[in-house]
Amino acid sequence: MSYIYLDHAATTPMHPEVIEEMTRYMREHFGNASSVHRVGREAKHYLNQARDRIAARLHCQPNEIVFTSGGTESDNMALFGAVSYERDRSGKNHIITSQIEHHAILHTCAQLERMGMEVTYVPVDATGRVDVADIEAAIRPETLLISIMYGNNEVGTVQPIREIGTLARARGIRFHVDAVQALGACLFDVSELPVDLMSFSSHKINGPQGVGALYMARSTTVDPLLFGGSQERKRRSGTENIAGILGFAKAVELATDSLDDKIHTTSHLRSTMFQLLQSQLGTERVVLNGHPTECLPHILNVSLLGAPTETMLMNLDMEGIAAASGSACTSGSLETSHVLQAMHLSDEVLQSAVRFSFGLGNTIKDVEFTVQKIATILSRMRK
Ligand SMILES: Cc1ncc(COP(=O)(O)O)c(C=O)c1O
Incomplete structure (x- = not known):
């Protein structure tokens, strides 16, 4: 696979x-x-x-x-x-x-x-x-x-x-x-x-x-x-x-090398993923964690409300998609992120945060496929 x-x-x-x-x-x-x-x-x-x-x-x-x-x-x-x-x-x-x-x-x-x-x-x-x-x-x-x-x-x-x-x-x-x-x-x-x-x-x-x-x-x-x-x-x-x-x-x-172009390409993956998540799952279910404009182009942290982080990450992994809960050092134990806690987000947002980060080899197709899988996982979880 x-x-x-x-x-x-x-x-x-x-x-x-x-x-x-x-x-x-x-x-x-x-x-x-x-x-x-x-x-x-x-x-x-x-x-x-x-x-x-x-x-x-x-x-x-x-x-x-x-x-x-x-x-x-x-x-x-x-x-x-x-x-x-x-x-x-x-x-x-x-x-x-x-x-x-x-x-x-x-x-x-x-x-x-x-x-x-x-x-x-x-x-x-x-x-x-x-x-x-x-x-x-x-x-x-x-x-x-x-x-x-x-x-x-x-x-x-x-x-x-x-x-x-x-x-x-x-x-x-x-x-x-x-x-x-x-x-x-x-x-x-x-x-x-x-x-x-x-x-x-x-x-x-x-x-x-x-x-x-x-x-x-x-x-x-x-x-x-x-x-x-x-x-x-x-x-x-x-x-x-x-x-x-x-x-x-x-x-x-x-x-x-041509960093401007790279930033543009990565930002496009990031914004497309966010827009697709919102349009497919409903804007009320997808919360952006982080600054809307003062942000790194390759990191998208979103809370998919109602879907516990660990369950979502496990399901994504089974579908062949690697994402994370936060920093790699703590993702093994899935402790609540000190970053999200410092941002004083609600428990609902804290408990459903997932980080997607983009780079070499990623395409819009990957993003579309991932969003489609997330929608399937969420509807499975709701049942
Ligand atoms: C912001 C930041 N600082 C420091 C580190 C640690 O870097 P390294 O893995 O090279 O020790 C990381 C790695 O996740 C990081 O993201």
């Missing part, structure tokens, strides 16, 4: 050109980029080349990129690294973040609180947007970092990053942005955004899993998370995963 994959916010299939680039490298090279001999120098050449290619697409300097094992490590490095560096020097002990961040941020903040830091979790409105005024009100003389995600992985809401960054700059506070879901989905240029640290992950953009990057503006220093062989200019020790990093570089190039 063919399978329709509508869970691209969890992870994405690798692009054939990414696989090709990685296998070509792995067939011909294996060196350790720290070795001084020719085999090592060759590996180093590819590592540098990948860094240059990614920097060109993000519009930053190559030495502003630190390769990591993915979004989670980049987020941890930004937070732990900023705290460790700043607390020792200035005695500051306060972080501001939002209630709807990914667990890579929220669980890191919880650990920092156990270590004596203070954290303010700013609320969001019913569409999942933070209010810049709430962030401003939360700032204290001891605030050393603000960390707000670019676009939310569960409901797709995009935050006012530029305004928050401008505020942070004016107050001399570092600003970290988790841009894991925004890369390849939003047009941005890190060189002109008021951002000091930005997290990226390769497997969300058709690259390999286990690779990512932390953008660190030249003016920003954070302590390392990992100590050892001093790779990545002493910022992240450990022998580099060069095949993975090359795959990531290829994925960044593919994701940012």
